[in-house]
Amino acid sequence: MLQDYSLLRIPGPTPVPPSVQSAMAKPMIGHRGEEATELLQRIRPRVKQLFGTEQDIIMIAGSGTAGLETAVVNTVSSNDEVLVIVTGAFGDRFAKICEAYHIKTHRLDVPWGEAVSPEVLEQYLKNHQNIKAVFMTHCETSTGVLNPIASISKTIHENSNALVIVDAVSSLGGVKTEMDEWGVDLLVTGSQKAMMLPPGLTLLGVSDRAWKVIESNEHGCFYFDLQTYRKNVEGDKVPYTPAIPLLLGLDQALNLIEAEGLEEVYRRHEVMKDMTRAAMKALNVPLLTEDEYASPTVTALKPTTFQAEELRKIVKSQFNLSLAGGQQHLSGKVFRIGHMGYCAPADVLQVISLIEIGLIQLGESVTPGAGVKSAQEVLLAQINK
Amino acid sequence: MLQDYSLLRIPGPTPVPPSVQSAMAKPMIGHRGEEATELLQRIRPRVKQLFGTEQDIIMIAGSGTAGLETAVVNTVSSNDEVLVIVTGAFGDRFAKICEAYHIKTHRLDVPWGEAVSPEVLEQYLKNHQNIKAVFMTHCETSTGVLNPIASISKTIHENSNALVIVDAVSSLGGVKTEMDEWGVDLLVTGSQKAMMLPPGLTLLGVSDRAWKVIESNEHGCFYFDLQTYRKNVEGDKVPYTPAIPLLLGLDQALNLIEAEGLEEVYRRHEVMKDMTRAAMKALNVPLLTEDEYASPTVTALKPTTFQAEELRKIVKSQFNLSLAGGQQHLSGKVFRIGHMGYCAPADVLQVISLIEIGLIQLGESVTPGAGVKSAQEVLLAQINK
Numbered sequence: 001m002l003q004d005y006s007l008l009r010i011p012g013p014t015p016v017p018p019s020v021q022s023a024m025a026k027p028m029i030g031h032r033g034e035e036a037t038e039l040l041q042r043i044r045p046r047v048k049q050l051f052g053t054e055q056d057i058i059m060i061a062g063s064g065t066a067g068l069e070t071a072v073v074n075t076v077s078s079n080d081e082v083l084v085i086v087t088g089a090f091g092d093r094f095a096k097i098c099e100a101y102h103i104k105t106h107r108l109d110v111p112w113g114e115a116v117s118p119e120v121l122e123q124y125l126k127n128h129q130n131i132k133a134v135f136m137t138h139c140e141t142s143t144g145v146l147n148p149i150a151s152i153s154k155t156i157h158e159n160s161n162a163l164v165i166v167d168a169v170s171s172l173g174g175v176k177t178e179m180d181e182w183g184v185d186l187l188v189t190g191s192q193k194a195m196m197l198p199p200g201l202t203l204l205g206v207s208d209r210a211w212k213v214i215e216s217n218e219h220g221c222f223y224f225d226l227q228t229y230r231k232n233v234e235g236d237k238v239p240y241t242p243a244i245p246l247l248l249g250l251d252q253a254l255n256l257i258e259a260e261g262l263e264e265v266y267r268r269h270e271v272m273k274d275m276t277r278a279a280m281k282a283l284n285v286p287l288l289t290e291d292e293y294a295s296p297t298v299t300a301l302k303p304t305t306f307q308a309e310e311l312r313k314i315v316k317s318q319f320n321l322s323l324a325g326g327q328q329h330l331s332g333k334v335f336r337i338g339h340m341g342y343c344a345p346a347d348v349l350q351v352i353s354l355i356e357i358g359l360i361q362l363g364e365s366v367t368p369g370a371g372v373k374s375a376q377e378v379l380l381a382q383i384n385k
Numbered sequence: 386m387l388q389d390y391s392l393l394r395i396p397g398p399t400p401v402p403p404s405v406q407s408a409m410a411k412p413m414i415g416h417r418g419e420e421a422t423e424l425l426q427r428i429r430p431r432v433k434q435l436f437g438t439e440q441d442i443i444m445i446a447g448s449g450t451a452g453l454e455t456a457v458v459n460t461v462s463s464n465d466e467v468l469v470i471v472t473g474a475f476g477d478r479f480a481k482i483c484e485a486y487h488i489k490t491h492r493l494d495v496p497w498g499e500a501v502s503p504e505v506l507e508q509y510l511k512n513h514q515n516i517k518a519v520f521m522t523h524c525e526t527s528t529g530v531l532n533p534i535a536s537i538s539k540t541i542h543e544n545s546n547a548l549v550i551v552d553a554v555s556s557l558g559g560v561k562t563e564m565d566e567w568g569v570d571l572l573v574t575g576s577q578k579a580m581m582l583p584p585g586l587t588l589l590g591v592s593d594r595a596w597k598v599i600e601s602n603e604h605g606c607f608y609f610d611l612q613t614y615r616k617n618v619e620g621d622k623v624p625y626t627p628a629i630p631l632l633l634g635l636d637q638a639l640n641l642i643e644a645e646g647l648e649e650v651y652r653r654h655e656v657m658k659d660m661t662r663a664a665m666k667a668l669n670v671p672l673l674t675e676d677e678y679a680s681p682t683v684t685a686l687k688p689t690t691f692q693a694e695e696l697r698k699i700v701k702s703q704f705n706l707s708l709a710g711g712q713q714h715l716s717g718k719v720f721r722i723g724h725m726g727y728c729a730p731a732d733v734l735q736v737i738s739l740i741e742i743g744l745i746q747l748g749e750s751v752t753p754g755a756g757v758k759s760a761q762e763v764l765l766a767q768i769n770k
Contacts, residue, residue, distance in 0.1 A: 002653060002729045003641040004402040017389040025410075256388040268387060318768065319731045344387045346704045350735035353757050357765060368761040369754030372738050376753040380742060383703065 001320065009351050010324040011141045011170055011298035011338035012193040016249070020196055020342075023252035024245040031241050039247055040236040046254045049262060050195075051187055051205040052178035058204045058229040061243040064169040064190030067202030069097050070224040071135070071165050071186050075210060077219040078102045080132040083124065083162070085116045085152070089142035089327040090167055094135040101219070106131070112140075112330060113300070115147045115293035118155040125159040132213075133163040133185075139171035142327040144300040144336060145293045146175065150182045157183050163210055169193060172203075173257070174269040174297040174340040185210035191246055194269070194297055194340040196253045201246040206230075267382075269296035272339040272348050275378045279352040279371035283359060288334055297340035300326075306362045308335040314358040321354050345379050386705065394736050395709040396526045396555055396683035396723035397578040401634070405581055405727075408637035409630040416626050424632055425621040431639045434647060435580075436572055436590040437563035443589045443614040446628040449554040449575030452587030454482050455609040456520070456550050456571050460595060462604040463487045465517040468509065468547070470501045470537070474527035474712040475552055479520040486604070491516070497525075497715060498685070500532045500678035503540040510544040517598075518548040518570075524556035527712040529685040529721060530678045531560065535567045542568050548595055554578060557588075558642070559654040559682040559725040570595035576631055579654070579682055579725040581638045586631040591615075652767075654681035657724040657733050660763045664737040664756035668744060673719055682725035685711075691747045693720040699743040706739050730764050 008015050016024075029035045047057045060066060072094070076082055081104040084095040091110075098105040108124055110116045116136070125131065134156050139146050153164045163185040168177060172187075174194030179187045185207040192199035206214070206226060214226055222228075228239045257265055273296040280287055280301055288300035303311070308325065309332050315321040326334035337355075339348055352371045359366045393400050401409075414420045432442045445451060457479070461467055466489040469480040483490040493509055495501045501521070510516065519541050524531050538549045548570040553562060557572075559579030564572045570592040577584035591599070591611060599611055607613075613624045642650055658681040665672055665686055673685035688696070693710065694717050700706040711719035722740075724733055737756045744751045 001645065001649075002727065003644045004404045005727070005729050007731060019389045259388045260386065264386075319729065321731070342387065342390070344390050344704070346392060346706070346735055346739055349738040350731055353734040353738060353761060354731055357761055357768075360761075360765060361768070367758070368765075369756075369758030371754075372757045373752070373754030376738060376742055376745075380745060380753075383742075383746070 005320055007319060007321040007351065009338050009343070009347070010322050011336055011340065013199050014193060014196065014338060014341040014343065016198055017196055017253070017256060017342045019256065020249045020252045024249040026248050029244060031238055031244060036238070036244070037236045039251060040238070043247060043251055043254065044233070044236070046258070047203065047250070050173050050177065052176070053180045053187070053205045055205050055207060056230070056233045058206065058226060058233065059242065059247070060202050060204070060224070060229065061200060061241070062202050063199055064188070064202055065093065066224070067169070067188035067190060067204055068094055068167055070202070070204060070226060071188050072097045072101065072103070073219050073221040073224050074214045074226045075133050075163055075165065075186065075217060076103050077217060080104065081106065081128070081130045083108060083128065083131045083134045085121065085134065085136040085147070086110065087114065087116055087137060087143065087145055087147060088112050088140035090137045090140055090169070092328070094137070094167060098135070113143045113145065113288040115145050116152060118148070118151045121152060122155050122159055125156065129160070131160055131162045133165050135165045136167070138166050138168040138177070139175065139295040139297055141170040141298060142330065144289050144295045144298045146171065146295040147293070149184065150178070153183045163213055170297055170340070171295065174266070175295070176266045179205050191250065195250070196256065196341040197246055197249045200243045201250070266296070268345070269340060271345055271379065271382045272296065272343065273299065275345060275348045275375035276337055276339055276352070278374040278378045282374035283356065283366055283371040285359070298336055298338050300334045300336045302334045306359070306364055308333060310362055311335060311355070311358045314361055315354050319354050321351065349375055390705055392704060392706040392736070394723050394728070394732070395707050396721055396725065398584050399578060399581065399723060399726040399728065401583055402581055402638070402641060402727045404641065405634045405637045409634040411633050414629060416623055416629060421623070421629070422621045424636060425623070428632060428636055428639065429618070429621070431643070432588065432635070435558055435562065437561070438565045438572070438590045440590050440592065441618045443591065443611060443618065444627065444632070445587050445589070445609070445614065446585060446626070447587050448584055449573070449587055450478065451609070452554070452573035452575060452589055453479055453552055455587070455589060455611060456573050457482045457486060457488070458604050458606040458609050459599045459611045460518050460548055460550065460571065460602060461488055462602060465489065466491065466513070466515045468493060468513065468516045468519045470506065470519065470521040470532070471495065472499065472501055472522060472528065472530055472532060473497050473525035475522045475525055475554070477713070479522070479552060483520070498528045498530065498673040500530050501537060503533070503536045506537060507540050507544055510541065514545070516545055516547045518550050520550045521552070523551050523553040523562070524560065524680040524682055526555040526683055527715065529674050529680045529683045531556065531680040532678070534569065535563070538568045548598055555682055555725070556680065559650070560680070561651045564590050576635065580635070581641065581726040582631055582634045585628045586635065651681070653730070654725060656730055656764060656767045657681065657728065658684065660730060660733045660760035661722055661724055661737070663759040663763045667759035668741065668751055668756040683721055683723050685719045685721045687719045691744070691749055693718060695747055696720060696740070696743045699746055700739050704739050706736065734760055
């Protein structure tokens with residue numbers, strides 16, 4: 001097989017554009033100098049657009065999970081009650097973080113592959129009046145579900161005083177996000193998904209309402225203390241050594257996003273989702289998620305006539321194409337295709353053509369090119385619009 | 386459109402593997418130091434395999450054309466008679482170089498898209514007994530023809546004392562080459578095609594027979610003087626400052642080629658050729674070249690129902706996919722797909738899926754997925770072998 005060749009189509013980490021790679025390889029700079037300040041000044045106002053917020057964005061060197069933990073430790077204390085909406089592995093992670101801090105954690109478990117229903121949530125909140133914060137996932141990476149944050153947030157605000165805290169790790173940058181308009185109090189993301197960067201940077205947007213809660217919160221923390229970061233934002237400074245290459249890369253990733261146009265970025269992700277789903281339908285590979293709640297960034301498939309792991313192995317060994325497997329109880333039962341960030345419709349066509357070959361080798365009755373055809377038709381319809 | 390994204394499928398320059406890019410970005414070294422000597426010692430024995438020769442390979446900083454000129458000025462003088470077999474733009478270039486040096490140049494012109502026939506050549510040589518060297522092209526990049534060098538060379542040796550001088554710029558590294566076995570006296574290639582490097586390095590293999598001619602040749606030259614390079618090869622030195630990044634890159638490109646296995650590299654190129662041709666047949670896009678002389682590295686198409694340039698424009702503007710156009714009298718009449726070097730069968734499937742979309746937009750009666758299907762079938766048959 002051709003060496004040094006790989007097709008990374010998992011839902012993160014995602015491929016990094018060459019110009020972002022180059023930007024990250026610039027000579028290191030000191031984090032207290034003028035260059036670092038200028039870099040932060042360039043990034044901060046622009047990254048707000050992705051969040052759909054007027055709030056300053058806080059950036060912390062750490063993975064998405066560090067961001068989730070930051071959201072938890074700053075807003076709630078061990079004697080608080082919280083609700084975690086669990087629609088998959090990452091909702092579950094929010095719950096595990098809360099439990100690790102001995103917070104009284106209620107779980108609203110939703111079958112994996114489904115989105116939470118605002119009606120069910122409303123009833124839950126009516127029955128639990130002391131919830132201080134509701135944690136949820138925008139795009140549930142493990143299932144490809146995009147939870148309807150706007151209506152969930154509305155339901156919460158109408159039925160409680162709880163903070164609305166959202167994990168947007170695998171959606172931000174690929175899905176239109178309106179933190180302020182939706183009434184989200186704390187939105188967390190990571191660099192390694194639709195933002196086209198390597199892992200290592202988590203970004204948080206915090207509402208005025210959340211800041212009030214954070215200021216009075218008694219839970220102790222140091223590295224994750226949002227108030228420390230907030231103080232430094234004012235002078236475009238950082239409290240601790242930041243992940244400088246990721247900030248250099250973010251500056252360039254924002255250039256790319258702005259050159260394409262944010263609306264166009266979101267439209268591209270919608271098209272890639274529609275292409276992927278049309279192809280999988282044509283190939284009779286069952287989608288885990290209904291169209292209504294399908295994420296533009298990742299698609300999960302739950303095959304019934306072949307083993308998901310066999311397909312993953314065959315495309316990996318033959319084409320060095322990485323697809324993701326299932327997580328937790330879906331392990332071995334689903335496979336997932338990432339189509340976010342530095343990924344074009346042309347890449348989706350390629351992935352589909354390779355999955356078709358894998359399916360044929362597994363003995364599935366697949367017409368070669370049938371999935372590609374359906375995806376091409378989606379793309380053509382979009383081009384002709 | 387997604388920024389900083391491109392699909393380069395022209396017949397050179399070709400994409401460069403990331404590990405080769407990284408190798409080329411290593412800190413610069415002095416060309417007279419031990420590191421440069423060690424680098425040359427690592428490269429020289431291994432690059433011979435690609436040529437199929439026991440001769441030392443001479444490397445000169447310059448493009449492929451510099452290599453062609455080196456081949457001319459070292460072997461013939463202005464009072465010599467030479468024959469150039471012209472099967473396309475690069476045969477023509479050999480003739481133009483000879484003419485620039487006022488060498489008496491005979492041209493054996495073959496219709497573009499066809500290979501030269503050893504029978505026609507034999508007759509020509511019988512009628513021209515004073516030919517000192519015959520220049521020819523292995524893969525004619527402008528047409529996608531692979532000339533049968535083994536039989537051409539045999540014909541020349543049986544009918545004359547002329548040197549056999551071959552431009553293997555767009556074949557070497559992608560097509561099995563047996564310089565010694567075929568009786569080739571001088572073989573020239575460039576870095577930017579199947580060798581997976583950027584342009585800027587030309588490589589030459591010279592037979593003992595050619596060295597004898599070169600030693601007695603009276604034509605003056607300096608930078609291109611092969612004897613100067615030959616003297617330096619012995620001590621693993623270089624006469625002038627070499628293109629160090631390209632040598633660092635070549636070292637890594639050889640690692641990749643060796644890890645894949647040379648026979649496997651050639652097989653991959655054969656498969657990519659067969660995939661491309663099967664797809665174009667399925668899509669009713671006429672191939673310029675018969676199957677018998679089709680090159681594994683580049684395929685030229687000569688459409689009759691649409692404008693080649695329109696297709697090139699449409700895939701460039703929509704997908705940033707670069708296909709090559711025609712050269713000289715084929716300008717505007719053909720388009721060419723490069724499938725060599727750092728290119729996998731998965732990339733060929735992608736290119737075909739995008740060409741299909743372009744054809745549909747041009748109003749061609751193409752079934753989406755039909756070309757992909759044919760290419761997939763070729764790939765499946767090869768995998769199942």
